[in-house]
Structures are given as structure tokens and as C-alpha cells.
Amino acid sequence: MQDPNADTEWNDILRKKGILPPKENPNEVEAAEEELLQHQQSVVKTYEDMTLEELEENEDEFGEEDERAIEMYRQQRLAEWKATQMKKVYGEILEISGPDYVQEVTKAGEGLWVILHLYKRGLPICALINRHLSELARKFPETKFITAISTTCIPNYPDRNLPTIFIYRDGDIKAQYVGPLVFGGMNLTKDDLEWKLSESGAIKTELEENPRRKIEDRLMSSIRTSAPTKKSSDSEED
Template structure:
């Protein structure tokens, strides 16, 4: 005998005539329900991902913007953390350290990648050396990413001539970049902190905010004084002609 619940065309005809009772629907198991729910959720997610802003309704836009804002904030936060870590790594000096010959290799030649080292060779009793040491403490605090060092010349380099003092050596990643040797290099006791800062910035050892060489003002003033003196002399000469 044919199964009355079988899904056949003949049974469909008999049901339409009322000869067979309506087909009984099979029960849905919990597993099937869960599969349907999972499939619906997945289809909704795929649909939302593929939508443009114009195709989304208000609820979808709110949900999307919340997720996007959170992602952007997390990305920005991580970027700021990385930037602060790099800044902390670079800003690890900020003071002037006294070194000896034994420290030279470690603190100068092996200072590290991306590190500028400014070393002052000095000796007690030389006024210009004392002045530069004073400036070094101020500049070290202002530029903590640059390594400022000082060393007694005879302790660091035996038999270093006193006539060459003060001397400043500038290194970058362990390589010598510049030497300032002797008092004439600094302009004697007239040296100002801004002038020394500019000298270091020209090499790249510090990133100054000064807009121009402070020494230029002195040169301009001297040239102006010379011009005024010549003008007065010319005027006096003209007066004598009468």
C-alpha cells in the first residue's frame, strides 16, 4: 500500500479531492532550529558587510558606526602608545655625565643606533671650559634625546694639549661628525648658550627652535658700527675741507 504521507503527485491529487487527509509536518529538532538561527545570523552579517552606507537602515548604521569608532580608537591608541615608547627611548638622557678613558668606548663609540653624543674635553682653571660645562647642563635638559658628556682632557686623552681646550667632539652612532677645537672656535668668553646651541644644531646633534644664527646679529651690529664710523669719518673730512 502506498504511503499516504509520501510526497507524490498522486497523493497531492487525492489530498486536493479530500480523499487523503492533509500531510502531517514532521517535527523540527533543536539541532535544526540552531542551524537555522546560525545561518540567519551569518547571512545578516554577510549582508551588512557588503552594504554601502546608503543601503543600511538606521539600526544597521548605528551598529556599524559603533564598531568602526571602536576600531579607529583602538588603532589610534596603539599608534600613540608606539609613539610614546619611541619618545621615551630617545629621551633617556637629560643630564651631563662625567666619563673617563675606560668609559669612552661604551658611552661614545657604542652609544647606540640613532644616538647623538656631544663630548666636552675640559680642564679646571680654564674659564671658557667652565662656561661651556654650564651651558652643557642647560642644553642636556633641553635636548634629552642627545647624550651630553664631559671629561677632563688629561683623564680622557693623555697628553692632550691645553692650548686645544676647550674641545667638543660630536658623534653620531659611534662615528665622529665634527670637532670644535680651541677657544677661537667658540669666540672666547663672549660665547652665549644660544650660539653653542646653534653650532650643535648645524651638525644635527640637537633640533633647535632658533630660527637663525644668533652670531649673525653680532656680525650685523659690527658691520653697522663700521659703516657708522666710516660715515662719521667722511663727514669730518668734508668739514675739514672747508
Template sequence: MQNQYEDTEWNDALRRHNIIPQLEKEVTEEDIVDLVEQTVESKSQGKSLGDMTYDELNEREDDIDEEDERMFEQYRRQRMAEMRAAQMKARFGDVGEISKADYVSEVNNAGEGIWVVLHIYKDGIPICKLVNNHITNLARKFPQTKFLKSVSSVCIPNYPDKNLPTIFVYLEGDLKKQWIGPIALGGMNLKQDELEWMLAQVGAVESDIEKPERPEVKDVMNMAIRQSRIDNEDDDDSD
């Protein structure tokens, strides 16, 4: 969107029709407060030009004189292109279930610039259920990304259960990243924000989330061995 405070021919036309505020030589803190109050009040009375739908832009065109018609038409075309692009970009929003037969059309031919996150899972495995819950939420949060899931026996015959869950990440049919097995994904301690961060590092989702801190995993085996040695030394001393 164009800066409404720029001194341009288009902004002059919008100001003549009170679509944007008049240009002030110097914007003070008081001016900003007034602008916010005016914006809140205008929400109950109508929409700004940038928030209008394509149909509303057509209706508003009646208020534009011949001098501004050409620029308004250009702006309307730009808005229509932006809305179409946004609609195309956010066309997913849920997790699709696919089979082996769907793989080529849903993954390889997903489309230009489309990231695909595919979860290979099996019912009855707790961590698979956990990952499915996470990707369901992430699919809603990032509708630009295509999230899919498939039962291992349906998608990859004889795929070992020890490799589940598996997550494949594709871009335009190319495998960009894979996490195979519970250890690669962090086991049952995997949090949704951790998975989001992992996908963001690959580029599959646009997220500014920082790397979540994972609690230090204690080495139970070594701790038990050390404790056993201490106990044995105490027994020797008592003898």
C-alpha cells in the same frame, strides 16, 4: 595622529562613542571657539583618546562594541608604539661624565641614530665652566641627544690646555664636527643660544633657533695703532 575631521570609518566609530566631536559640514569661527571651550572643560573631567596611557586605553576598550574592537586594537597598538618610541628617543636629559675606558661604549656604541656631544674640559678654566653650564641646560632641553663631558687628562692624556674647551659631535661613532679651543667657540662671549644654533647646524639637536647676532668685535690693536698715529701727527703739527 589622524585628522578628527576626516570622514573615515575609524572616525565614525570614535564619534559614535563621543570620543571626538561629530563631523560638521562647515567649520565656522564660532565652532572653533566652542571646540576650544569644550576641550578646556574636558580637561577636568577626563582625557582624550590621544592623551591616554596604555593602561587607560585598556580600560576604555570596555566601552567599544565588537564592530569597533578591531580598529580600537589597531589604534591601541599604534599608541603603544608611539609611546615606546618617544620614551626611547627622550632617554637622556643630563650630562654624563666619562673616562677613556668609557669612550667606546658611550660614544662609538651609543646606538643607532643617537647624536653624541662630548665636551673635553678641565677644572679651573673659566670658559670650560661656561660651556659645561650651557650643555647642562641643553641636555635638559634636548633629551634625545646624548651629552657627555670628560676631563682632558682623563680622556686624552697630554691634551694641551690651549685646546680647551673642545667639543666633539658624533653620530653612530663617526665624528661629524669639532670645535677646538676658545676662539672656535667664541670665547667667554659664547651664549647658550649660540651653542644651540651651532649644534643644530650639524644636526645634533632639532632646533628652529635662528642664528644669534653676535656683537661686532673691535680690533683693539689696530685702533690703538691708528690713535697713536693721530697723536704723533698732532705733536708734529704743534712743533
């Protein structure tokens, strides 16, 4: 039987008449294969620099040996994207009312810290805390800061419990601060509040120590200095 791929005069005649398909050019085949190989290699080499969208678009072109590495980079890109989105969304304090509570607090998002301040208009310490929280919201945009008039979220919530701060994560309360004494009254500074909130893990402060501790140490030192010693006290009694 005649080999249709053989390089003979008879096969050439059959090719001219269209009976046999044109003879393949080995150089063209090799060039096409080389181009395909280079394309595949270039895709594999650059997936480390691809965005999340590019990884998804080129998913079918990766080899099986790259699947694990590509999945790792996809997760990394996804985490970076989520972090970027969170920073875009937050950075300022949000005022809500009762109907918004579930959506904005308990369903705020997986792994998201939410700081909720319940307050009442006309209470100076509540206004002070709101001012501090506005600054902290800009400083820690990855955390969601919310304020709400107390009775819109909790009907008949007693004024003596104000200000109140609840800290949530994944819909669960992780910390709570209730009443003016907890905050130190009108002497509360922004750094004091930042430190207190950081103790719950809701924000990551760069403060090295509790700012209020310095005041307390000075106060105790002043008390010890002014207090009479036992010896002088005995002399006075004599």
C-alpha cells in the same frame, strides 16, 4: 543507511541511550559563530588604538588582510616607545671617563646624537661651556650630552685645544670644535652655543638666526660709522 542527524523517533531513542551524540542546537551554533565573528571584528577595529604590547598579544587573532596595516602600526608604536625611552634617559649632562667612552659614545645607539665636551678643571671657558651644556641638555633631552676631562679620554691631550666639543652620530664624528677662539671666548652665550651645535644637526633649535650675527653687524656698523670717508681724508691731507 540511517542518517544519525535525521530527526526521527529511532534516533531520539539512540540519543537517550548514548549511542548517538546529542543533537546540535542550530541556534546555539549560530550564536557561537556570531560571537566569534564579533570578537574578531572588534579586534581588527581596535588595533589602531592598541599599544605595542597589545599588538603583540593579539597578533594571532588578526586576519591576513590586516597584516600590513598592523605591521605599520607596530612600527609606529615602536618608534613612539623608543622616543619615550630616550626622553626618560636623557635630559641631563653625563660625566664619563676613558673606560666609559666606547659604551657611552661610539656604541651609544643607532640614530642617536652625542655631544662630548672635553675639558679641564680650572679653565674658565670650560666651566662656562659646561654650564651652558647643562641647560641645553634639559632643553634637548633627545640628544645625549657628555663631559669628560680631556686626558682621561685622550692621553696627553694639549690644553691649548681646550675646550673641545666632538659631535657623534652612529659612532662617527659629524662635527668638531677645537680651541677657545672657535667659541668666541668668555663672551659665549647659551644661545651662541645652541646655534653652533644646531649647525651640525645634533639639536633642532628654534632660534631663527645666529645670535652672534647681530653683534657682528652692530660692530661692523660702528666701524663703518667711525671710519673717515675718502673725501674728508683728502681734505686732511691738503
